[in-house]
Amino acid sequence: MRTVMVVEDEPLMRELIADYMKGEGYFVVEAKNGAEALDKFKQTPADAVVLDVMMPYLDGFGVCQFLRRTSNAVIVIVTAKSEEPDKLHGYQLGADDYVTKPFSPKVLVAKVRALLKRAGTGGETDTVVIHRIEGLEIRENSYELMVDGKQEDLTAKEFELLLYLYKNRNFVQSREALLNGVWGYEYDGDIRNVDAIIKRLRQKMGRYAGLIQTVRGSGYVCRVRS
Incomplete structure (x- = not known):
């Protein structure tokens, strides 16, 4: 319970x-x-x-x-x-x-x-889904982020935002698109919440913070080399 x-x-x-x-x-x-x-x-x-x-x-x-x-x-x-x-x-x-x-x-x-x-999605499936970017591991099922082998504690929204950016990597996402994709269309909060969470997320990503880039006047993008 x-x-x-x-x-x-x-x-x-x-x-x-x-x-x-x-x-x-x-x-x-x-x-x-x-x-x-x-x-x-x-x-x-x-x-x-x-x-x-x-x-x-x-x-x-x-x-x-x-x-x-x-x-x-x-x-x-x-x-x-x-x-x-x-x-x-x-x-x-x-x-x-x-x-x-x-x-x-x-x-x-x-x-x-x-x-x-x-x-609480972790543990609901036996399938382990791990996305790797350089020294990062995004463990989708357990909502875990590993940075150079060390686990960083993320809130649910921090993790969901990171995962959304990764799954839409190399495509610029406006703040409105991120709000709709992560919070849902019914969300009525401040659009600047995206900026606040991005700031916290970058701090936890350490030396890999640069993977999430700001595109002035447009939004954010996760840049990953193919």
């Missing part, structure tokens, strides 16, 4: 989200503030975290930043803040998706379910 942590300081909202998650068969851990969330996460690591931003003691951005340093759990930020800079900041810290209040609980559950499904 997958575990979802719901971090929300408003009791009614927290209970509503938790009830919908339980209805989908998830084991739910609730936290009423950021500090409590980190304590509970250490005890019960979650597969996904539904995270409010405006909370006492430690806000959602702080929780997101800490979790992303130590975990690849799916992180969906839920907040009343709808300004683009706030959304971009969440993505830069490693959030996988963003839902603005008021929202449909069913939509939130669907987003969490889709993200978990993508992040």
